[in-house]
Amino acid sequence: MPITITAFERSPDRGKGLARDMRVRWALEEVGQPYEVRLLSFEAMKEPAHLALHPFGQIPTYEDGELTLFESGAIVFHIAEHHEGLLPDDANARARAITWMFAALSTMEPPILDREVTRLLERGESWYKQRLSAVEDRIRKRLGELSNRLGDADWLDGEFSVGDLQMVSVLLRLKGSALLDEFPNLSAYVARGEARPAYKRAFAAQLAVFHAT
Amino acid sequence: MPITITAFERSPDRGKGLARDMRVRWALEEVGQPYEVRLLSFEAMKEPAHLALHPFGQIPTYEDGELTLFESGAIVFHIAEHHEGLLPDDANARARAITWMFAALSTMEPPILDREVTRLLERGESWYKQRLSAVEDRIRKRLGELSNRLGDADWLDGEFSVGDLQMVSVLLRLKGSALLDEFPNLSAYVARGEARPAYKRAFAAQLAVFHAT
Numbered sequence: 001m002p003i004t005i006t007a008f009e010r011s012p013d014r015g016k017g018l019a020r021d022m023r024v025r026w027a028l029e030e031v032g033q034p035y036e037v038r039l040l041s042f043e044a045m046k047e048p049a050h051l052a053l054h055p056f057g058q059i060p061t062y063e064d065g066e067l068t069l070f071e072s073g074a075i076v077f078h079i080a081e082h083h084e085g086l087l088p089d090d091a092n093a094r095a096r097a098i099t100w101m102f103a104a105l106s107t108m109e110p111p112i113l114d115r116e117v118t119r120l121l122e123r124g125e126s127w128y129k130q131r132l133s134a135v136e137d138r139i140r141k142r143l144g145e146l147s148n149r150l151g152d153a154d155w156l157d158g159e160f161s162v163g164d165l166q167m168v169s170v171l172l173r174l175k176g177s178a179l180l181d182e183f184p185n186l187s188a189y190v191a192r193g194e195a196r197p198a199y200k201r202a203f204a205a206q207l208a209v210f211h212a213t
Numbered sequence: 214m215p216i217t218i219t220a221f222e223r224s225p226d227r228g229k230g231l232a233r234d235m236r237v238r239w240a241l242e243e244v245g246q247p248y249e250v251r252l253l254s255f256e257a258m259k260e261p262a263h264l265a266l267h268p269f270g271q272i273p274t275y276e277d278g279e280l281t282l283f284e285s286g287a288i289v290f291h292i293a294e295h296h297e298g299l300l301p302d303d304a305n306a307r308a309r310a311i312t313w314m315f316a317a318l319s320t321m322e323p324p325i326l327d328r329e330v331t332r333l334l335e336r337g338e339s340w341y342k343q344r345l346s347a348v349e350d351r352i353r354k355r356l357g358e359l360s361n362r363l364g365d366a367d368w369l370d371g372e373f374s375v376g377d378l379q380m381v382s383v384l385l386r387l388k389g390s391a392l393l394d395e396f397p398n399l400s401a402y403v404a405r406g407e408a409r410p411a412y413k414r415a416f417a418a419q420l421a422v423f424h425a426t
Contacts, residue, residue, distance in 0.1 A: 055362035056320055056355065067305045073319050074312035092280045099287035105315070106286050107269055110323045121347070127340040134334070142269065149268035 002036050003028070004063045005075075006050075007209060009039040015210030017203045020072040021060040023169045025205055027076045029198035030165065031083035039209065073105050073166070080162040087162060100156045100163025108146065109170045111138040116173065139179055147183040154192060168193030215249050216241070217276045218288075219263075220422060222252040228423030230416045233285040234273040236382045238418055240289045242411035243378065244296035252422065286318050286379070293375040300375055313369045313376025321359065322383045324351040329386065352392055360396040367405060381406030 005028075007021035021037070028035050044050055046057050053061045054070040061068060062075040069075050077098075080086035087094050115135045122128050146167075150156060155164045171190045174180040180187050193199055218241075220234035234250070241248050257263055259270050266274045267283040274281060275288040282288050290311075293299035300307050328348045335341050359380075363369060368377045384403045387393040393400050406412055 051361075056316070056358050058320075067308060069308055069312050071312050071315040071319060073315040074308070077311065077315075078308050095280060095282055095287070095291050098290065099282050099284050102284040102286040102290075102318070103269070105319050106284060106322075107271075109319075110326060113323060114327060122344075125340065125343075127338065127344075130338075131335075131340075131344075145264075145269050148264075 001065060002034055004036045004038055006038050006040050006053075006059045006061045007206065008059055009041045009044075009209075011206065011210050015207040017206055018173060019059065019206065022202060022206050023072045023165065024060050024062065024075050024079070025202035026165060026169070026199050027079040027086060027162070029201045030196075031079060031085045033079070033083060037205075037209070073101070076162060076165065077101065086165065088159060093158060096157045097161035097163040100161070101166045104163065104166035104170045108142055108167065109173075111135060111142060112170060112173050115139060136179060139174070140182065143179065143183050143186060147186050150185055150189060152185065154189075160196070164193065168199075214278060215247055217249045217251055219251050219253050219266075219272045219274045220419065221272055222254045222257075222422075224419065224423050228420040230419055231386060232272065232419065235415060235419050236285045236378065237273050237275065237288050237292070238415035239378060239382070239412050240292040240299060240375070242414045243409075244292060244298045246292070246296060250418075250422070286314070289375060289378065290314065299378065301372060306371060309370045310374035310376045313374070314379045317376065317379035317383045321355055321380065322386075324348060324355060325383060325386050328352060349392060352387070353395070356392065356396050356399060360399050363398055363402060365398065367402075373409070377406065381412075 005021060005024050008019055011019045013019060025035070040050060040059060045054075045059065050061075051057055053063070053068050056070070058070070060072055060075060061070050062078070069078055087097055115132070118128070118132050118135055122131060125131075155161065156167060157163065168190055171180065171186060172194075175190065180190065194203075218234060218237050221232055224232045226232060238248070253263060253272060258267075258272065263274075264270055266276070266281050269283070271283070273285055273288060274283050275291070282291055300310055328345070331341070331345050331348055335344060338344075368374065369380060370376065381403055384393065384399060385407075388403065393403065407416075
């Protein structure tokens, strides 16, 4: 039985690669693991059969024999732990790569997601501009700190790792916004991630779903 | 050299145990590891010496010999990986415990943090009530899904694990709000976490810092 993941039948981002299955596809491509994809409608995601796999009724899930996982962060880490290519061998370097993975998800992503929610749900409100500006200031502060740490290195700590995979994935949510352009080394970092062959294969695969349906 | 963590010299929550060092203290107590604490003022957290340890200028950090980590999620997981008591031995059960850890940090915590930011920064704004209500609806949806999954079990997946440690820590941010009271099984779950001897020792230790300074 191959690894099976779930993804949106019709991605809300129209194939821009921001749905969370993209991170799992990218990780699987980095480690050279084949996988199958089960596509779900928004209705199917809320049905008992899917809620048994994912208590929050979201995508992606991951099925490998007896094991079922949810949460893209957990799935990507599981892939990194069980296959060569996304975690260094040295114990301390491994712990630092894991730290960057958590930094991406717990420190960088929340204000970036807040910006998306604000733009999606509050655009018609009287406070929209004022709130958006406050949220963007919070993001800018974090980007500045990240930019200072990255400096002119290619990746956050030595070789490309699961920490970079998650950080690039989070920063990609800002692509095309002026925010990322304010930090040229971060823009270049994101571009290095997108240039990886594994990223390109994963991106093409999720885009093909959008065009097929 | 003992493990050394950093914590606020004066915790902004006045010792309620919501600062992120609490989760690290709790994990260290669960696995029976002694540790030392270096207290930092808000000024010291922004100085180069601390930024070298923590690029985002926050607490906690974790130092053990040559290894320095930041991000409480990463530190708690590092402790769980290297000591008995927070991760099951069975490989699949271990992966599921890790999944709940990510679910706590990536799915449950962002809207709960958004509520805190809203209450802290937007109380004087004309939109305050409307936005708070929208944020609380998002939290309520997640709590309902979590409550359905937990059912009448003691912990999220078998024995107490690092997944429960993080989930209880996240839900504790809602303590005293009517939101948590709407889900009696989640209130009882949080109370079970607080009743653990390791939690009590960690809580007492961080409270002692607040009273001493």
